[in-house]
Amino acid sequence: xxxxxxxxxxxxxxxxxxxxxxxxxxxxxxxxxxxxxxxxxxxxxxxxxxxxxxxxxxxxxxxxxxxxxxxxxxxxxxxxxxxxxxxxxxxxxxxxxxxxxxxxxxxxxxxxxxxxxxxxxxxxx
Numbered sequence: 001x002x003x004x005x006x007x008x009x010x011x012x013x014x015x016x017x018x019x020x021x022x023x024x025x026x027x028x029x030x031x032x033x034x035x036x037x038x039x040x041x042x043x044x045x046x047x048x049x050x051x052x053x054x055x056x057x058x059x060x061x062x063x064x065x066x067x068x069x070x071x072x073x074x075x076x077x078x079x080x081x082x083x084x085x086x087x088x089x090x091x092x093x094x095x096x097x098x099x100x101x102x103x104x105x106x107x108x109x110x111x112x113x114x115x116x117x118x119x120x121x122x123x124x125x
Contacts, residue, residue: 025091092114
């Protein structure tokens with residue numbers, strides 16, 4: 001038996017807009033989805049990594065990220081973090097912390113996507 005971990009992002013607003021952002025920011029492709037609609041659910045793939053997008057809604061138990069905060073940080077580990085970081089910013093993500101080398105042996109930076117999710121983009125040095 002094997003297990004996989006996959007994050008489910010609660011998306012405020014139109015899920016199709018979120019998918020379009022993740023395509024521009026990270027080169028995401030759709031693995032599986034319900035029919036295209038504002039409240040669709042989709043599995044997104046980024047170079048073999050996967051995550052899901054799902055409509056946010058208190059009534060269905062999926063609260064959206066709170067303004068100025070998040071309950072989770074997502075780490076995207078890539079070969080060229082500078083290029084992916086720049087691509088995400090060009091697509092509309094806001095820099096939270098710039099790309100930099102850290103004394104603990106990682107190069108990473110942090111962005112917040114237009115939907116309020118915080119992404120750490122980096123690699124071990």
